[in-house]
Amino acid sequence: MTNYMKTIYTFILFLLISAFAEAQQKPIHLIIDADTANEVDDLFALVRAIDEPAFNLLGITSAQFHTSPQATENTVSESQQINEQIIKVMNRPEIKLPLGSNVPLASMTTPSPSKASKFIIEKAHEMKDNEKLDLVILGSCTNVASAILEDPSIISKIRVNYLGFWHTVKTNTYNKKEFNSGNDPLAVDVLLNTVDLEFNVMTATTSQHLVFKKKTIDKQLKGKGGIKDILVNRWDTYNRWWTKKDPKKKEWVMWDVALIEALINPEYATITPLETPKENTKRTIGVYTDLDKKAMEKAFWKHLNKL
Template sequence: MYINRQLYLTFSLLLLIGCTSVFAQKQKVWLDADTGNETDDVYAIIRLLAEPSIDVVGLSSAHFNNADLVAFDKWNQYPTKNIKTVAISQQLNEEILRAMGKLSIPHPLGADRQIGRAWGGNEPRPSAATEQLIRTVKTLRQGEKLDVICLGALTNIASAILIDSTILPRVRWFALGAKYNPQTNAWSKNEFNIRNDLNAFDYLLNNQKVDLTLMPIDAALPFRFMRDTIYHKIDDTVLAQRLLKQRWQETNPQDKIRTLWDLALVEAYLLPQNATIQDVSTPPENTKRLIKAYRKLDEKALTDDFWRVIRQLKN
C-alpha cells in the first residue's frame, strides 16, 4: 500500500509539473504586415517584437497592391514603375528584425497579389508565408492556439486556410479593416486593406469556422500621434527607436499628426483591458453569423503603454 501511495504521489507530482509547464507557455503570435505601405506598420511590428509576455513565431510580408500604383508615378516615396509591393514589405520586415536582434524569427515572403481574380473567386495564393504559417500551426502543442494578427490585405491568411482548412480550430485571427457603424449596424468595405483583397475578406466572413476579431478603422481613428512628439521622444542612438522616426520622415514628413492604425490593433491586442470588444453581425451579403469587433479604445492608456515600452529599447 505504501509503494502504491508513493507511485500515486509521484505520478500526481509529474502531472502537476506537466500542467504547470503547459500553462506557463507564452502565447504564440504570428504577425502579417504590409509594412511598405505607410508609416504605422513599423510602429506596430516594433511594439509587438518588444513585448516580453508573448512569443512572436512569425512575421510575414503582405502586398499592398492598389489602383493608384498604375495611375500615379509614386506611392508615398516609392516609384510605382515595376513596383513589387510585397518585396518592399519583406525588405522592411528584415530591417526591423535585424535592428531588434530577432532575425531568427521566421520571416517568410507573402503573396504578391489577391486571391481569386478581379471579379471574385477563392483560388488561394500560395507563398512561403502560407507554407510556414501552416507548418507553425501544425507544431502547436495539444490545446495550444496561434494568434495571427493581420495589418494589411488578408491574402496570406485566407490562402493558408484555403490550402489547409485543418488549421482552423487552432488559430484565432485578428485583423484591421472595413468600417462599422454601431448605431445602424451597417458595414462598409470601402476601406484600403479590404479593397486590396475583397475576395479574401468575403471568404473569411463567409467561413463560419473562422474565429475572427476585427478592428474597424472607426475604432482606430482616435489613436493619433503627433509628429513633433515622436521626434522629441525618440532616442536616435537606439537603432530600433530611430527606425520609428525615420519611417515618419521618409513616408509622411508633411503630416503633423497621424492615426497609427496598425499600432492601435497591436496595442489593443496586448492590453485587452483597455479595449472594448462586441459581438456584431456580418454584413448582409455575407453568411449570417457573429464576429467580434473592437468598438472603443482607451487611447491614453494604449499610448502610454507604447512609450513605456519603446523608451526601454536599447541597442
C-alpha cells in the first residue's frame, strides 16, 4: 500500500470513527407518558430520566388509570399534579407537561384528543429526516394511540417504548390482562396493529425482576431533602392495594425504572424481535426478554447520588 493510499485509508477510518462516536453521543429525543399518580415506581423512573444526559427530555405527558380501585373521576389530573411537583422541585421548568386524556379510546378509529396528543404530534414533526422521537409509555396507551389516529403521518417519525403485557418467551404468548394494558385495551391494539410503527415493549414479566429494597431507599434518600424525600414519602404513604404480601413494604418492583434504564444502557437488557400476539396484525416488534437487574440498580443509584 502506498503512502497516499495509507493516508486516504486513515482519513476514511477517522471519519467513520468520528461519525460513530457522534451517533453514540447524540441524545435521545424523548417524551415520557406516565400515569404517575397510580403507583410508586413512576416517580422513581421520572427522577431517573429528568437529568439524564443521554436524554433530550422534551416533555412528560400525564396518563389516566381509571381501572384502579383507588381511581378518582379525574386520574389524569392526579398524574399531572405530581408531574408538576417533580419538575418544580428539580428546577426543570423548560420540560413541558401537557395534560393527557382522562378517558380511554371509544373505538380503535376514534382518538381521545388532548394537549398531550397534540404535543406528541407537534414534536414528532420537528424531527429531522435522520431522527426519531422516542415515546416512553409507563401507563395507558391512550395519548400515544390518539396522536397516531389524529395524524398517521407521524408513524415514521416515532418509536414507541411501552411498559406492559405479561409474556412467555418460550411460546411467544402474550397476556394483556395486565394493569397498564387494561386501562386502554383498544389503544394497545392500535399500536400493535400499526404496521410501520417501531414498537418495543418492556414486559411486566421481565421488568418484575428489578426490585428495590426499603432499607436501600432509606439509606440512599431519607432525610436528604428535595426530590429524594419526596420519593421516600411516596413509598411510605402509598397504599399498595393489589397485594397483602409484604405489608411493611420492604420491597417494591421498579417496573418503569427497568424501561428507562434499558433505554439509557441498552447493554443491560436483551431485546428480541418477536411476532405480535395472534389476534393482532402479524408483524415483528421488539420484546425485552431479559435484564441485568444488578447493573440497572447500580446505574440508578450512581445517577441519584449526583442529584
